[in-house]
Amino acid sequence: MARRAAKTSPSPSDLDARKATILEAVVAEHIDTAQPVGSSSVAHSADVDVSPATVRSEMVALEREGYLAQPHTSAGRVPTDKGYRYFVDHLKSGVLSSAQQYQVRDFFTNVRGEVEDVLEKTSTLLSELTSYTSVVVSAGHSHASILSVQLVSLDARHQLLVTVFSDGSVVKHSVNTTFDANFVDVSEASRQLNALLIGTTLEHRVQVPSRSDGVATLIRESVSVLHAEQPTTDGEQVFIGGSSKVAEVFAGVETVRKVLSILEQELLVVTLVQDILNQGLSVAIGSEHGYEPLSACAVIVAPVTIDGAPAGAVGLLGPTRMKYREALAAAGMVSQHLARHFGGEDDLA
Amino acid sequence: MARRAAKTSPSPSDLDARKATILEAVVAEHIDTAQPVGSSSVAHSADVDVSPATVRSEMVALEREGYLAQPHTSAGRVPTDKGYRYFVDHLKSGVLSSAQQYQVRDFFTNVRGEVEDVLEKTSTLLSELTSYTSVVVSAGHSHASILSVQLVSLDARHQLLVTVFSDGSVVKHSVNTTFDANFVDVSEASRQLNALLIGTTLEHRVQVPSRSDGVATLIRESVSVLHAEQPTTDGEQVFIGGSSKVAEVFAGVETVRKVLSILEQELLVVTLVQDILNQGLSVAIGSEHGYEPLSACAVIVAPVTIDGAPAGAVGLLGPTRMKYREALAAAGMVSQHLARHFGGEDDLA
DNA sequence: TGTTAGCAGTCAATTCTACCGAGTGCCAAC
DNA sequence: GTTGGCACTCGGTAGAATTGACTGCTAACA
Numbered sequence: 001m002a003r004r005a006a007k008t009s010p011s012p013s014d015l016d017a018r019k020a021t022i023l024e025a026v027v028a029e030h031i032d033t034a035q036p037v038g039s040s041s042v043a044h045s046a047d048v049d050v051s052p053a054t055v056r057s058e059m060v061a062l063e064r065e066g067y068l069a070q071p072h073t074s075a076g077r078v079p080t081d082k083g084y085r086y087f088v089d090h091l092k093s094g095v096l097s098s099a100q101q102y103q104v105r106d107f108f109t110n111v112r113g114e115v116e117d118v119l120e121k122t123s124t125l126l127s128e129l130t131s132y133t134s135v136v137v138s139a140g141h142s143h144a145s146i147l148s149v150q151l152v153s154l155d156a157r158h159q160l161l162v163t164v165f166s167d168g169s170v171v172k173h174s175v176n177t178t179f180d181a182n183f184v185d186v187s188e189a190s191r192q193l194n195a196l197l198i199g200t201t202l203e204h205r206v207q208v209p210s211r212s213d214g215v216a217t218l219i220r221e222s223v224s225v226l227h228a229e230q231p232t233t234d235g236e237q238v239f240i241g242g243s244s245k246v247a248e249v250f251a252g253v254e255t256v257r258k259v260l261s262i263l264e265q266e267l268l269v270v271t272l273v274q275d276i277l278n279q280g281l282s283v284a285i286g287s288e289h290g291y292e293p294l295s296a297c298a299v300i301v302a303p304v305t306i307d308g309a310p311a312g313a314v315g316l317l318g319p320t321r322m323k324y325r326e327a328l329a330a331a332g333m334v335s336q337h338l339a340r341h342f343g344g345e346d347d348l349a
Numbered sequence: 350m351a352r353r354a355a356k357t358s359p360s361p362s363d364l365d366a367r368k369a370t371i372l373e374a375v376v377a378e379h380i381d382t383a384q385p386v387g388s389s390s391v392a393h394s395a396d397v398d399v400s401p402a403t404v405r406s407e408m409v410a411l412e413r414e415g416y417l418a419q420p421h422t423s424a425g426r427v428p429t430d431k432g433y434r435y436f437v438d439h440l441k442s443g444v445l446s447s448a449q450q451y452q453v454r455d456f457f458t459n460v461r462g463e464v465e466d467v468l469e470k471t472s473t474l475l476s477e478l479t480s481y482t483s484v485v486v487s488a489g490h491s492h493a494s495i496l497s498v499q500l501v502s503l504d505a506r507h508q509l510l511v512t513v514f515s516d517g518s519v520v521k522h523s524v525n526t527t528f529d530a531n532f533v534d535v536s537e538a539s540r541q542l543n544a545l546l547i548g549t550t551l552e553h554r555v556q557v558p559s560r561s562d563g564v565a566t567l568i569r570e571s572v573s574v575l576h577a578e579q580p581t582t583d584g585e586q587v588f589i590g591g592s593s594k595v596a597e598v599f600a601g602v603e604t605v606r607k608v609l610s611i612l613e614q615e616l617l618v619v620t621l622v623q624d625i626l627n628q629g630l631s632v633a634i635g636s637e638h639g640y641e642p643l644s645a646c647a648v649i650v651a652p653v654t655i656d657g658a659p660a661g662a663v664g665l666l667g668p669t670r671m672k673y674r675e676a677l678a679a680a681g682m683v684s685q686h687l688a689r690h691f692g693g694e695d696d697l698a
Numbered sequence: 699t700g701t702t703a704g705c706a707g708t709c710a711a712t713t714c715t716a717c718c719g720a721g722t723g724c725c726a727a728c
Numbered sequence: 729g730t731t732g733g734c735a736c737t738c739g740g741t742a743g744a745a746t747t748g749a750c751t752g753c754t755a756a757c758a
Binding site: 399400401402403406420421422423424 | 729730731732733736737738739
Binding site: 419 | 721723
């Protein structure tokens with residue numbers, strides 16, 4: 001009875017043990033060889049202990065249920081996105097080879113430089129570890145408070161507003177005036193801006209003087225230019241490593257072009273990563289992320305959390321037939337090291 | 350007699366008029382069609398007024414002299430790098446279509462934002478104008494003087510040194526100490542650093558206090574970390590636009606990969622551009638720039654000069670059979686607009 | 699009833715052959 | 729010196745034949 005029920009309306013995400021084994025064997029082999037895989041190679045694979053004929057009939061079922069597809073009648077089977085999804089969901093987590101583990105540890109003990117440099121190099125590391133294109137996103141400073149603002153005069157009508165945030169980021173904005181600002185006014189404005197803004201975040205609105213003298217105008221301009229940043233981007237930074245891997249890893253020229261043109265648009269990449277994280281996923285396969293040009297891709301994302309707060313994410317972009325276990329392990333390990341590196345005690349020297 | 354001499358030892362860079370015309374016709378057509386070009390299409394082209402047979406015999410000569418090559422016996426001719434070089438050297442300068450001119454002007458009248466944003470967008474513009482990958486390099490600040498330095502405390506042992514240069518660039522450096530620095534020391538160090546460094550360039554060496562108290566240590570650390578920047582990079586920034594064009598424009602996957610992996614290394618790109626400029630070239634064809642992985646490429650460079658001083662460069666990277674006239678015109682026009690934009694009166698608002 | 703061996707059928711990929719045509723080099727005539 | 733003509737070369741293409749890796753189906757089997 002239970003069996004019957006299971007057969008007529010099979011829970012879509014729960015295959016019986018044999019189907020699961022076969023599906024996993026198909027996916028694993030296809031990831032390995034990039035070829036459609038036939039019944040006999042599955043039958044001969046380690047975990048499967050039935051004849052090719054049996055495998056075939058199971059494959060028909062798996063195809064009917066949408067896990068596999070056949071490029072053409074007399075070819076083997078290829079996993080669908082749904083097939084990959086099942087595979088990934090039932091993946092036991094792996095670890096990196098000890099050589100790779102060493103490489104990561106070595107990297108993080110030796111790396112020096114400013115945050116941006118470290119993230120840039122990290123993205124290169126991650127890409128080299130996996131031979132996929134990597135993405136490192138640092139969180140914006142919408143929640144960081146302002147440690148210091150300073151107005152520096154370039155010339156009478158052009159000032160530079162330099163803002164330092166508690167997360168260590170530094171942002172500059174041009175502040176231009178239609179009148180000549182004298183040195184005294186600029187430093188007075190700078191002083192008042194400090195008093196006004198230190199300790200606030202970009203989300204705080206502050207009371208600006210409404211007077212029309214030079215100092216007040218400078219202050220108003222500065223605050224408005226600083227707060228104007230908000231809508232477009234949040235100060236996230238994106239570092240892309242190994243974009244040349246795109247050409248190695250994807251087949252058609254057209255796919256390569258599409259993927260590259262997505263990677264060119266940093267804002268899009270940030271949004272993509274954020275979207276995936278918001279969906280609570282760590283892997284988005286094929287069209288799961290909703291970016292049509294990336295429908296041939298799988299994207300792996302691992303959040304970087306420092307002291308419980310989201311501080312960014314690392315990601316990997318490869319073909320749907322990517323080596324999920326290794327890639328997940330690499331992304332996970334790097335994100336942890338990154339968190340530790342920028343987290344507590346570490347001396348960034 | 351003179352004729353005889355010209356025949357036995359022809360000046361390699363000076364072809365007789367007919368050869369020149371034929372060579373130019375071959376190059377022009379090959380750029381257009383990407384196919385080997387045969388004698389008859391050359392003979393029928395506008396500027397040539399001889400029979401295919403005559404063209405053939407001239408082509409034999411041009412091949413012997415290294416301007417043309419034959420992929421195989423029964424194919425037409427293809428220009429060699431030397432052929433392209435001749436073509437480029439004898440190119441009369443062109444102008445952009447008026448629609449493109451409008452696009453450039455429109456861009457520069459409407460563009461807003463920080464210098465970096467403008468350069469980033471400019472590289473996209475240039476790439477869209479030409480459908481080649483573009484490069485925008487801004488000069489380093491080795492000759493810019495320091496307008497302001499400020500030490501901001503992140504926590505007791507981590508300070509941030511924020512330096513503003515006269516060219517409007519802002520640089521941050523971490524300054525870490527092995528002792529807890531108190532707030533007063535940090536602001537005192539900041540004050541003294543200002544007195545010490547304002548008006549100097551990174552090439553100036555300054556006298557630092559040798560005392561061992563906190564303030565002096567902070568100052569020493571700050572100065573050393575600031576001056577340490579020099580050797581690796583000079584603060585140049587690179588903006589690459591349209592890297593996806595690489596996939597459109599080059600044939601083999603392997604070429605695409607090679608080119609992309611060069612573009613990944615920003616330092617390399619800066620050096621490449623600088624090298625070409627130093628050679629006094631505006632176009633480097635094939636192996637002229639000495640970067641083997643780019644031997645299938647031509648690189649166009651146009652310096653950006655502001656008030657007589659080099660302020661950077663714009664470049665284009667395409668296949669050796671790129672549309673030189675249009676690309677040169679675009680690079681030239683953009684570099685001029687860039688110079689004007691950041692030059693005198695313009696309000697960057 | 700589920701599993702298996704065997705068999706006929708399908709279809710992409712490969713190989714082969716023949717052929718076409720673009721383009722050359724050479725030569726003899728102008 | 730230029731040209732038309734001719735024989736030749738050789739890459740590219742199109743079609744036919746072959747191969748072989750699969751499948752689905754069926755009948756026998758445990």
